[in-house]
Amino acid sequence: AQSVTQPDIHITVSEGASLELRCNYSYGATPYLFWYVQSPGQGLQLLLKYFSGDTLVQGIKGFEAEFKRSQSSFNLRKPSVHWSDAAEYFCAVGADRDDKIIFGKGTRLHILP
Amino acid sequence: KAGVTQTPRYLIKTRGQQVTLSCSPISGHRSVSWYQQTPGQGLQFLFEYFSETQRNKGNFPGRFSGRQFSNSRSEMNVSTLELGDSALYLCASSPHQGQGYEKLFFGSGTQLSVL
Numbered sequence: 083a084q085s086v087t088q089p090d091i092h093i094t095v096s097e098g099a100s101l102e103l104r105c106n107y108s109y110g111a112t113p114y115l116f117w118y119v120q121s122p123g124q125g126l127q128l129l130l131k132y133f134s135g136d137t138l139v140q141g142i143k144g145f146e147a148e149f150k151r152s153q154s155s156f157n158l159r160k161p162s163v164h165w166s167d168a169a170e171y172f173c174a175v176g177a178d179r180d181d182k183i184i185f186g187k188g189t190r191l192h193i194l195p
Numbered sequence: 196k197a198g199v200t201q202t203p204r205y206l207i208k209t210r211g212q213q214v215t216l217s218c219s220p221i222s223g224h225r226s227v228s229w230y231q232q233t234p235g236q237g238l239q240f241l242f243e244y245f246s247e248t249q250r251n252k253g254n255f256p257g258r259f260s261g262r263q264f265s266n267s268r269s270e271m272n273v274s275t276l277e278l279g280d281s282a283l284y285l286c287a288s289s290p291h292q293g294q295g296y297e298k299l300f301f302g303s304g305t306q307l308s309v310l
Binding site for chain 2: 118127
């Protein structure tokens with residue numbers, strides 16, 4: 083069964099600084115990988131997803147993620163964060179399209195002015 | 196197009212009671228999934244319904260149940276409430292069966308407090 087780990091519960095960065103949120107997955111084959119964001123009091127919104135092909139995936143709001151099979155990782159990056167990026171970020175993994183996806187426990191991002 | 200609507204937004208119950216939460220998916224979406232979100236455990240998958248059939252189920256006790264109607268609206272029921280059932284319950288819809296096919300559209304959730 084697949085699983086996903088987000089090692090950082092909280093991350094604090096200054097506005098304008100770069101960001102990297104870590105995600106490690108466990109699955110024998112090539113997984114389906116996702117990053118979702120949850121703003122306070124809201125549901126989750128998909129930032130980007132990886133199914134196959136180019137290992138560098140571009141998403142919405144200026145985010146990107148890189149799939150590294152050798153490290154079983156799918157880290158989320160943004161070159162310059164904005165105060166509005168303060169939210170909770172969830173990495174998720176699926177075995178295939180017709181199955182459920184498993185979410186990590188989330189990383190809460192704090193932005194310093 | 197209206198988004199995923201969950202009602203009620205907040206709910207307060209006492210131990211031993213039962214509760215029913217409702218989810219109306221985006222028009223045309225046939226898959227509805229339910230999640231329990233707590234600060235310590237993150238999002239935990241409860242179940243998915245597609246065309247009125249339960250397609251997947253998470254590791255929750257039988258007190259948690261759900262159903263989907265012919266118009267794709269879904270309800271989940273929790274019987275004999277326990278303090279540990281206090282959580283944000285999120286519903287997500289998708290046009291297709293399975294959650295990996297394309298993105299899920301989430302509602303804002305129902306915040307359940309059990310006293």
